[in-house]
Every structure is written in structure tokens, then in C-alpha cells.
Amino acid sequence: MKIISNIQKNILIAAVGVMLAAGTLNADVPTLKTPNLNAWQTTYDNLRDLTPQWGRQSIEAIKTSLEVGVPMVLLDIRTPKEWENGIIENAQLVTLNDLPKAENIAKLPKDKNSIIAIYCKGSVRSTLAMALLQQVGYKNAIIIDGGMTAWKKAKYPVVNKK
Amino acid sequence: MRELISKYIVLLTSVLIVMLSVLFAMSQNRDETDTKKDISSALTIKTIALDSKKIHKGKKLFSSQGCARCHSVEGKGNKRNPLDSVGDRLNEDSLKKWIIGDDSLQDKMSERAFEQKQKYKQLLPDELEALVEYMRSLRLDTNVSIEKEDTNISEKPKQKEFEVGKNGTCLECHSNAGHMMQTVKPKDAPSDDGCAVGPSRPAFLNAFVNKEFEHSTHGKLGCTGCHGGDAKEDDQEKAHLRMVPAESKCVICHSDIVTLHASSLHSTLSGMSHTLKLRSGEDNFHKLGTVWNNDCKSCHAGCADCHIILPRAVGGGLLKGHEFLKKPPMKETCATCHGSRAGAEYLGTHEGLEPDVHFEAGMHCLDCHKNDLHGDGTTYTSRWDVKGRPECTDCHDALPNDSTPHHSASHVNVSCQVCHSQPYQNCFGCHAEMKEGHYIRKTSHKSIDFKIGNNTLKDALIEYTTVRSNPVSRDSFEYFGKNLLPHFDDHPTWKTIAPHNIRRITPQNRSCANCHGNKKLFLQKEDLDENGSKENNAVIPNKVP
Numbered sequence: 001m002k003i004i005s006n007i008q009k010n011i012l013i014a015a016v017g018v019m020l021a022a023g024t025l026n027a028d029v030p031t032l033k034t035p036n037l038n039a040w041q042t043t044y045d046n047l048r049d050l051t052p053q054w055g056r057q058s059i060e061a062i063k064t065s066l067e068v069g070v071p072m073v074l075l076d077i078r079t080p081k082e083w084e085n086g087i088i089e090n091a092q093l094v095t096l097n098d099l100p101k102a103e104n105i106a107k108l109p110k111d112k113n114s115i116i117a118i119y120c121k122g123s124v125r126s127t128l129a130m131a132l133l134q135q136v137g138y139k140n141a142i143i144i145d146g147g148m149t150a151w152k153k154a155k156y157p158v159v160n161k162k
Numbered sequence: 163m164r165e166l167i168s169k170y171i172v173l174l175t176s177v178l179i180v181m182l183s184v185l186f187a188m189s190q191n192r193d194e195t196d197t198k199k200d201i202s203s204a205l206t207i208k209t210i211a212l213d214s215k216k217i218h219k220g221k222k223l224f225s226s227q228g229c230a231r232c233h234s235v236e237g238k239g240n241k242r243n244p245l246d247s248v249g250d251r252l253n254e255d256s257l258k259k260w261i262i263g264d265d266s267l268q269d270k271m272s273e274r275a276f277e278q279k280q281k282y283k284q285l286l287p288d289e290l291e292a293l294v295e296y297m298r299s300l301r302l303d304t305n306v307s308i309e310k311e312d313t314n315i316s317e318k319p320k321q322k323e324f325e326v327g328k329n330g331t332c333l334e335c336h337s338n339a340g341h342m343m344q345t346v347k348p349k350d351a352p353s354d355d356g357c358a359v360g361p362s363r364p365a366f367l368n369a370f371v372n373k374e375f376e377h378s379t380h381g382k383l384g385c386t387g388c389h390g391g392d393a394k395e396d397d398q399e400k401a402h403l404r405m406v407p408a409e410s411k412c413v414i415c416h417s418d419i420v421t422l423h424a425s426s427l428h429s430t431l432s433g434m435s436h437t438l439k440l441r442s443g444e445d446n447f448h449k450l451g452t453v454w455n456n457d458c459k460s461c462h463a464g465c466a467d468c469h470i471i472l473p474r475a476v477g478g479g480l481l482k483g484h485e486f487l488k489k490p491p492m493k494e495t496c497a498t499c500h501g502s503r504a505g506a507e508y509l510g511t512h513e514g515l516e517p518d519v520h521f522e523a524g525m526h527c528l529d530c531h532k533n534d535l536h537g538d539g540t541t542y543t544s545r546w547d548v549k550g551r552p553e554c555t556d557c558h559d560a561l562p563n564d565s566t567p568h569h570s571a572s573h574v575n576v577s578c579q580v581c582h583s584q585p586y587q588n589c590f591g592c593h594a595e596m597k598e599g600h601y602i603r604k605t606s607h608k609s610i611d612f613k614i615g616n617n618t619l620k621d622a623l624i625e626y627t628t629v630r631s632n633p634v635s636r637d638s639f640e641y642f643g644k645n646l647l648p649h650f651d652d653h654p655t656w657k658t659i660a661p662h663n664i665r666r667i668t669p670q671n672r673s674c675a676n677c678h679g680n681k682k683l684f685l686q687k688e689d690l691d692e693n694g695s696k697e698n699n700a701v702i703p704n705k706v707p
Contacts, residue, residue, distance in 0.1 A: 071373075115339050
């Protein structure tokens with residue numbers, strides 16, 4: 001019950017963030033034009049359906065890309081409690097609730113072409129965060145499909161939060 | 163009277179002999195200057211005017227377009243197809259046709275050569291002209307003198323030349339990972355036949371160039387230096403026009419190893435063509451062109467297939483942001499083409515089987531295969547003949563030795579793998595056909611077995627070896643014609659192999675009885691396909707020892 005209410009809260013915050021961001025920054029994001037705000041609130045499915053295919057990358061793709069040396073920022077938007085069980089190396093830690101704050105957005109790379117790979121536990125929160133980052137202007141914000149659950153299941157390396 | 167006649171005859175004969183010998187001596191000892199006079203009086207020396215500017219340009223193109231991969235001039239380049247007298251043999255028109263692989267010449271050259279030449283259709287008219295002019299200047303016939311027009315170009319001393327290109331707009335896209343991620347669509351992967359096995363990876367990595375590459379030795383040559391194309395163009399399509407296969411440039415700086423590699427089995431696949439020809443006969447081999455091109459030849463490995471990209475047999479794509487890898491990563495390169503057999507054995511990916519003990523010890527394919535991959539100038543017809551191929555005894559003591567009682571003289575007629583390898587994959591009855599324009603090959607079945615048989619190699623010492631079923635069957639290529647393998651019964655399809663999954667302790671070497679008298683381990687009549695090659699019977703051991 002608590003989780004559900006958490007998600008609902010997050011969706012609301014993200015939606016507000018999206019509204020604010022869309023209003024102030026006037027970013028040109030053709031893939032996410034949806035005038036009906038109710039659509040944001042009903043379920044994250046709408047968002048997911050709006051995500052282009054390249055916007056969801058598998059954990060294998062992310063791992064191989066990191067090995068190849070593709071420059072990307074990993075963004076862990078889970079909660080501090082979840083971070084304690086291990087994060088992906090070099091990930092930036094910002095909770096979804098804090099992400100819309102200007103000071104946190106400012107911590108992200110200035111180049112709006114940078115790849116920002118967002119992950120959470122599954123991929124629900126990431127989808128919301130991706131929408132937010134796209135509205136702020138990051139053209140290459142992507143979701144790590146399956147999130148930390150899939151990452152750990154594949155026994156990919158995790159590190160402890162510093 | 164009779165005496166007189168006989169005297170005449172003797173005289174005449176002797177005069178005749180003397181005259182003949184004089185004539186013979188004259189013809190043999192003709193002065194060279196005389197010869198020239200004779201010929202010059204008989205023939206007029208042809209004079210051809212050639213533009214030496216064009217010749218110079220043609221010469222440069224000859225090296226930059228990678229012609230030396232297949233041809234040689236004055237002994238430099240691939241000596242199998244010398245061009246030293248090409249100017250005598252061909253006129254301007256046919257030279258042009260031969261360079262661009264004109265359709266009318268398709269029957270006159272090998273399919274591979276024809277295919278390779280197609281890219282030269284992209285040459286600009288003046289470039290083609292320059293190449294033709296250069297070819298026309300290559301003459302050995304002394305009756306032709308070449309009049310070169312005066313130019314200021316002084317012939318540079320012969321040295322390796324590489325025209326450094328530009329990066330220009332190329333890296334704006336290729337190093338922009340986000341852009342690549344959005345725009346690169348996954349290619350149609352080669353149909354999965356379970357033979358070559360490619361790793362799954364995101365498509366955009368295939369074309370992603372790491373920014374750091376720019377500062378590496380090869381990066382300094384500039385994108386267009388190797389790839390051609392237009393580095394000033396913003397439009398994707400236009401920028402990629404007139405690109406050349408970059409692999410043709412390797413030879414400019416690495417001529418020794420590239421020339422050697424042209425003779426290697428990885429490059430010629432002569433092992434495959436040889437064995438296929440043994441079964442099909444020379445005549446039928448030509449009818450198997452589709453099979454050869456789509457199947458055997460798809461495994462051809464050039465420089466890039468190991469050092470820069472994933473092997474093209476599994477679809478290609480940059481391995482590591484265009485980094486040049488001196489030591490190819492074995493899982494991504496070696497173990498993809500050699501995927502279902504040697505690769506899977508070595509890495510231990512077959513279910514229930516352990517990896518090779520050498521892999522567990524951290525050894526790379528190249529740690530053993532040091533000297534047999536790049537070729538030595540000889541085109542072998544089997545990998546077993548390659549000089550410098552690795553053998554167990556390179557590191558381990560040959561039998562008999564004292565390390566264990568089993569390494570005694572009684573086991574010298576047994577190959578190492580008989581005692582030390584695990585079961586391995588056998589493929590049976592591969593069939594090839596065309597379906598909707600695609601070449602399809604599929605085995606009838608596969609199984610993991612371990613079979614000991616008679617050694618099919620000419621090795622006097624080793625009597626028993628591990629044998630593997632090669633997936634060819636009598637009707638493998640039936641789609642392409644009837645009875646295309648008339649010599650099928652003359653060659654076994656179960657052949658000696660060295661499985662790459664070595665363990666010190668294996669089920670068969672745990673005790674004497676595990677192997678001796680254990681019929682299951684030995685190739686038996688029941689294991690053979692009823693319609694298989696009759697020669698397979700020769701591989702079955704006479705008795706189970």
C-alpha cells in the first residue's frame with residue numbers, strides 16, 4: 001500500500017515538474033507532445049507508449065556501451081534506502097522527488113546531447129524521469145530497461161554507495 | 163663405276179654435313195646486334211605516347227585503391243596476379259573494362275575478383291583514365307618504346323604513401339552516441355543457423371566511434387584517408403558517397419603481414435574449397451557457386467574482422483568504438499565464427515560441460531595459435547598442414563613420459579584428446595537452399611557426443627583420435643542440382659578433430675575400464691548414417707581395444 005501511494009505521489013510530482021518545465025523552458029520535444037494532462041496522471045503506460053524504441057535500452061546494451069567507452073551519465077533515481085543495497089558504478093544519485101529541483105538539474109551535464117541513462121528498481125519511475133529530462137531539453141535521456149532488478153539478476157557489478 | 167658413285171656420295175654427304183653444321187653454328191652464334199638489326203628491319207618499333215602525369219597519378223591510385231592486394235608490379239604486391247606486361251596484352255578499352263569489372267568479363271574472372279572489382283565503378287572518370295594510363299605503361303615487350311610527355315614531376319623514391327584524410331563532419335555524428343542511438347537501425351542479422359554465433363549488442367555501437375580514437379595512430383590518418391567519402395558534407399547520404407572499403411588501405415603500411423595473410427586459410431578458405439572440390443569434382447564445383455559465395459566464403463576473414471569489427475560472418479559492427487585491437491577479444495571475434503564448436507567448447511557454453519582447462523587458466527586463443535593465423539605465403543589445403551599450428555607437445559612432454567603410468571609407451575598411438583577431452587558438438591546433414599532470396603542452411607540435427615575412431619590424417623604415430631561428424635550429406639546441395647557431390651563416397655564425413663575442451667580428468671580416463679572395452683566411446687556402425695559416405699566405414703576401429 002505504501003509503495004503504491006509512493007508511486008502515485010511520484011507521478012504527481014513528476015507531472016507537476018513536467019508542467020512547470022514545459023511551461024518555462026519551451027523545449028521542443030516532438031515525441032512527447034500530449035496536451036491532455038489527464039493522460040499523464042492516469043497511468044505511466046501512456047508515457048511508456050510515447051517512448052521511442054531507442055529510449056529503452058537493455059541492461060546488456062548499457063553494459064556493452066560502458067565497456068566500449070560510450071560517454072553517458074548514469075542516473076539513479078531511487079530512494080536513499082535503496083541506494084544502500086548497491087548502485088551501478090559512477091551513478092549520480094538523485095531521488096525522483098528531488099529531480100525537478102533546479103539545483104539537481106544543474107548537476108547534470110550542460111550538453112543537452114549527452115546520454116543520460118536513468119534507472120530505478122524496475123522502470124516505472126525511470127519513465128517519468130525520462131519524460132521530465134526530455135522536457136528540460138535532454139534529447140538523449142534513456143531508460144535502462146528492467147532497472148536494478150534486472151541488473152542484479154544478470155549479476156552485473158554493483159558498488160556500495162560512498 | 164660403282165666406286166666412283168660411292169665416292170661421290172661420300173663427298174656429297176660430307177659437304178652436306180659441313181654445310182649443315184655451319185648453318186647451325188651461324189644460327190646459334192648470331193650476334194645480338196645482328197638480331198636487333200634483323201628485327202628492326204623486319205618490324206618497325208611502335209611508339210606510344212603516354213602522359214607521365216597521368217601515369218604518376220595512376221601509380222598513386224594503384225596503391226591507394228588497394229590494387230596491390232591482388233596484383234603485383236615489379237614484384238611488389240600480390241605476386242599471384244602480376245601486371246608487369248598488362249600493357250602489351252590489353253588495349254585501352256579492355257583495360258578499362260578489367261579495372262571496373264565490366265559485366266562482359268564476369269565469366270573470365272573468379273567471382274570473388276569480379277565482386278571486388280565492382281567498387282571501382284565508383285572511380286571518377288579522370289581517376290580511371292589515370293589508372294588505365296599507368297597500366298598501359300606496364301610493358302615488357304621491347305618492340306614498343308614509350309614516349310613520355312615532359313612534365314615537371316620528378317619520380318619520388320619509392321616509399322609507402324598514405325594520403326592522410328580528414329575527419330571533418332564524420333565524427334560530429336559518429337562520435338555523438340545519442341545521435342547514433344537514435345538513428346542507427348538494427349541491421350538484418352544473418353539468419354541464425356547455430357553455426358556462427360554473434361553476441362547481442364545495441365546496433366548503434368556498430369557505428370559509434372570513440373572520441374579518443376581521433377588521437378590514436380590510426381585516428382590521425384583521418385576518416386577519409388581510409389574510408390573515402392566526403393568529410394565536408396553535412397548530408398548523411400552525400401557524405402557517404404564514394405566510400406571505399408577501408409580494409410584495402412591496410413596494405414599501404416602493413417604490406418608484409420597483409421600480403422602474407424592473403425595466403426592464409428582465414429583469407430582464402432582454401433581448406434573449405436579443397437574439401438568441397440574433393441567431393442564435388444572440379445566441374446561441379448562451379449555449379450556450387452551460390453553455396454561457395456553464401457556459405458563458405460561468408461566466413462572469409464580480412465584484417466578488420468579480427469582487429470576492428472565483429473566478424474562480418476555474424477554481421478560486423480565496430481568492436482570497441484573503432485579502437486584497433488592488436489589482440490582481438492576472443493569471445494567477440496574468434497568464438498563467434500568458431501561459435502558452435504571450438505568456441506563453445508573452449509568457453510564451456512555447452513550445457514553440462516566444463517570449459518577448457520586452458521581457458522580457466524586465463525589463456526587466449528592466440529596464446530597457442532601464435533604462428534598459424536596470418537599465413538606464411540603458402541596456401542595450404544588443410545589446417546592440419548599449416549606449419550606452426552599449435553600442438554600439445556609445444557608445452558607438454560610428448561609420450562611416453564614418466565608423469566603418470568598412463569603416459570607409457572602403450573598409449574603413444576592415441577591422441578591426447580582421446581583421454582583428455584570432453585564430449586563435443588557434432589552436426590549432421592546440413593542442407594542449403596534459397597528461400598525468398600535468402601540463402602538458408604540448416605542441419606538436420608546436432609548432438610553432443612564423444613567418439614573415438616581411426617585417425618583420418620596421415621600421421622603414422624597416432625592410430626586413434628577423436629572424430630567429429632562434418633555436417634555434409636549426400637543431398638546437402640540438392641536444391642542447386644542433382645548429384646553435385648559424385649565423389650561423396652570417396653571421403654569420410656567423420657574426421658579427426660581436436661576438441662577444445664581439455665580437462666586433466668575426464669570420465670574416460672578415470673579408470674582403465676571406463677575406456678577399454680567401452681563400446682559407447684568408439685565410433686560404431688550404428689553411429690553412421692545409412693545413406694552416409696561409404697568411406698566412413700574406414701574410420702570405425704577394427705576392434706574396441
